[in-house]
Amino acid sequence: MKTLIVKVILCSMLGLATLFSVGYTLKTQNKKKKMMAHIVYFWAKPDLSAADKQKFEAGLNSLLKIKAVKMGYLGKPSTTKPREIVDNSFTHSMFLFFDDVKGHDAYQLDPIHTAFAAANQQFWTKVIVHDSDTM
Numbered sequence: 075m076k077t078l079i080v081k082v083i084l085c086s087m088l089g090l091a092t093l094f095s096v097g098y099t100l101k102t103q104n105k106k107k108k109m110m111a112h113i114v115y116f117w118a119k120p121d122l123s124a125a126d127k128q129k130f131e132a133g134l135n136s137l138l139k140i141k142a143v144k145m146g147y148l149g150k151p152s153t154t155k156p157r158e159i160v161d162n163s164f165t166h167s168m169f170l171f172f173d174d175v176k177g178h179d180a181y182q183l184d185p186i187h188t189a190f191a192a193a194n195q196q197f198w199t200k201v202i203v204h205d206s207d208t209m
Contacts, residue, residue: 109144109208110172112181117200118165130197133190134168140184142177146170164202178205 118130131148138146147169151162172178181187 107208108174110175110178111204111206111208112168112170112172112178113204113206114168114170115164115202115204116166116168116198117163118198122197126197130194131166133194134166136186137168137170137190140181140186142172142180142184144171144173144177 118127122130134148137143138148149167149169151164151167154160154162156162170181172181
């Protein structure tokens with residue numbers, strides 16, 4: 075019985091150590107890998123119907139499926155306290171990461187992206203893009 079308990083404890087400790095090691099490795103690898111970020115802010119028209127808003131958001135989600143996109147996140151303004159230096163006037167945001175500028179360029183020409191732009195540009199009043207290379 076004691077042997078079984080010791081084995082369970084050792085296996086649990088080994089499992090936790092492995093998880094921490096993998097998590098640490100992924101975190102440090104992401105910091106070391108240079109990537110290209112494509113950050114887009116959208117200002118949706120205030121009078122969008124629920125159906126149009128759903129279509130626009132489904133379109134944003136479709137962009138995450140483009141092969142050149144290595145990581146991607148969609149967002150809305152945070153509920154942080156208002157500060158003079160923070161602009162939360164946008165309605166939707168998108169953060170896409172590519173291996174390099176070539177990946178970004180492929181994304182721009184991908185049929186999913188061009189279809190999204192054509193089908194959804196009617197839903198926004200303004201778009202701002204910030205492209206950046208990670209350091």
